[in-house]
Amino acid sequence: MEIKPIDVKNLREKTGAGMGDCKKALIEAEGNIEQAVKILKEKGLAAAAKRSTRATKEGKIFTKIQGNKAVILELNCETDFVSRNEKFIELGDKLAGEIIATGATTVTEGLSTLVTEAIGIIKENMTLARFKVLDIADNEYVTAYVHGVGNIGVLVKFKGDSKALFDNEAVKTFAFDCALHVAAFAPVALSPDKISADYIKEQTEIFQAQMDQDEKVASKPDNVKAGILKGKLNKHFAEICFLDQAFVKDDKKKVSQVLAETAKAAGGKLEIAEFVYFKLGENA
Numbered sequence: 001m002e003i004k005p006i007d008v009k010n011l012r013e014k015t016g017a018g019m020g021d022c023k024k025a026l027i028e029a030e031g032n033i034e035q036a037v038k039i040l041k042e043k044g045l046a047a048a049a050k051r052s053t054r055a056t057k058e059g060k061i062f063t064k065i066q067g068n069k070a071v072i073l074e075l076n077c078e079t080d081f082v083s084r085n086e087k088f089i090e091l092g093d094k095l096a097g098e099i100i101a102t103g104a105t106t107v108t109e110g111l112s113t114l115v116t117e118a119i120g121i122i123k124e125n126m127t128l129a130r131f132k133v134l135d136i137a138d139n140e141y142v143t144a145y146v147h148g149v150g151n152i153g154v155l156v157k158f159k160g161d162s163k164a165l166f167d168n169e170a171v172k173t174f175a176f177d178c179a180l181h182v183a184a185f186a187p188v189a190l191s192p193d194k195i196s197a198d199y200i201k202e203q204t205e206i207f208q209a210q211m212d213q214d215e216k217v218a219s220k221p222d223n224v225k226a227g228i229l230k231g232k233l234n235k236h237f238a239e240i241c242f243l244d245q246a247f248v249k250d251d252k253k254k255v256s257q258v259l260a261e262t263a264k265a266a267g268g269k270l271e272i273a274e275f276v277y278f279k280l281g282e283n284a
Contacts, residue, residue, distance in 0.1 A: 001027070001030060001031060003023055003026045003027055003031065007026055007031065007033060008022045008023050008026060010033065011025065011026060011033055011036055011037065011040075014033070014037055014046075015037055015040050015041075015045070015046035016046060017040045017045040017046050018045070021040060021043075021045050022036070022040070025037075025039045025040050025043075025045075038202070038205075038206065041206045042205070042206050042209035042210060042213075043209075043210075043213070044210055057076045057129070057280060057281035058076065058077050058078060058079055058080050058082070058083050058280075059074060059075050059076035059077050059083050059126075059129070059150075059280055059281075060074075060075055060083050060088070060089070060092055060149070060150030060151075060280070061073070061074055061146055061150050061151065061152060061153030061278045061279075061280060062074075062075060062092035062093060062095070062096050062146070062150070062153065063096070063144035063145075063146055063153050063154075063155060064093065064096035064097060064100065064144075065136075065142055065144055066097070066100050067100070067136075068135060068136045068137070069100045069133055069134065069135060069136060070133070070134045070136060070142040070144065070155050070157075071096050071099045071100055071131055071132070071133045071134075072131065072132055072144070072153050072154075072155050072276050072278055073092065073095060073096055073099065073128065073129075073130065073131035073132075073278075074128075074129040074130050074131070074153075074278055074280065075088070075091065075092045075095065075126065075127070075128055075129065076126060076127045076128075076129045076281075077122075077124055077125070077126045077127075078124045078125055078126075079124065082122060082124045082126075083149070083150070084149070085122060087118060087121055087122055088118070088122060088126070091114065091115070091118045091126070094114060095111060095114055095115070095128060095131075096131075098110060098111060098114065099111070099131055099133060100133070103133075104133075105133065107128055111128055112128075115127070115128055130278070132155075132276050132278075134155055134157050134274070134276065136157070137159075138163050139159060139160050139161065139162060139163055139165075140157055140158065140159050140160070140273065141157070141158045141160070141166040141171075141175060142155055142156065142157045142158070143155075143156050143158075143172075143175040143176050143178070143179045144179060145176065145179035145180055145182075145183055147183045150280070151279065151280040152183050152277070152278070152279050152280070153183075153277075153278045154179045154182045154183045154275065154276065154277055154278075155179075155275065155276040156175065156178045156179045156182060156272065156274075156275045156276075157272070157273045157274050157275070158171075158175055158178075158270060158271065158272055158273060159270070159271050159272075159273045160263075160268055160269060160270050160271075161268050161269040161270075162268060164268075165263075165266055165268040165269075165270060168266040170262060170265060170266060171262060171263075171266050171270065174258065174259070174262040177247075177248060177249050178255070178272065178275075180248055180249075181242075181245070181247060181248035181249075181255065182242065182275050182277050183277070184248050185245055185248065186277055186279070187240055187241060187242035187245060187275070187277070188240040188241070189240065189241050189242070190241065190242050190243060190272065190274060190275065191241050191242070191243045191244070192234075192237045192241055192244070194241075195237065195240075195241070200233070203233065203236060204229070204233065207229055207232045207233065207236075208229060211225060211228065211229065211232075242255055242272065242275060243255050243256040243259070243272065244256065255272075259271070259272060
């Protein structure tokens, strides 16, 4: 079958694999890009992590924490020039405030109207691509971080045994550092038990295919191969799970270790409840 150059280019951008490998994978997958991604992973030619490394849309990520709610949103536009426009930035902030004020969970008529009015002024098409709201209880705390010009945005929610815990400056500093960590390392899940069954199934199949292609491993007894597979999965989960990753400010310790040390020093109990990671142009 004919493989279009644009499909090869898109596959390369999704996986980082070579153009030739991408074309071969697409031929084997009969043009199905998702199947081609899996084939490249099985052959060890693509990154195993689920997140894309390239963002293609213009725009900006916005965050806002107000009262007992925090919001993160992605606002897209046609050009990088407009993403730096003062009116565009005002729109992003206004949308965030409206989402919190109205309790919106999907794009409402009011939100759409704000975007439409801004299009009339800026003269460029814009879209509220997605947003997520976190509720903040009395014993919870949310920190936000937007990286660079707004291509990455993060919210991290913490839960403590008292509201006073979050008045501690060391706790606040650790919370902000955690937001920096998520922006830098883009974890897929908070911990292994939060990883979806579909992701585990896909990754198991990928590692199994890699092992089957390795003559030294393929010849080993089944119980040994099962142990190798389990080890590969555990190592992978440690790389993609927030709590198990090496902390951004001290790579000799896991995030979970620094979390425990910070809580102990502050004299309370502290946990990371959830996080949200948005990258511009990337569908979560």
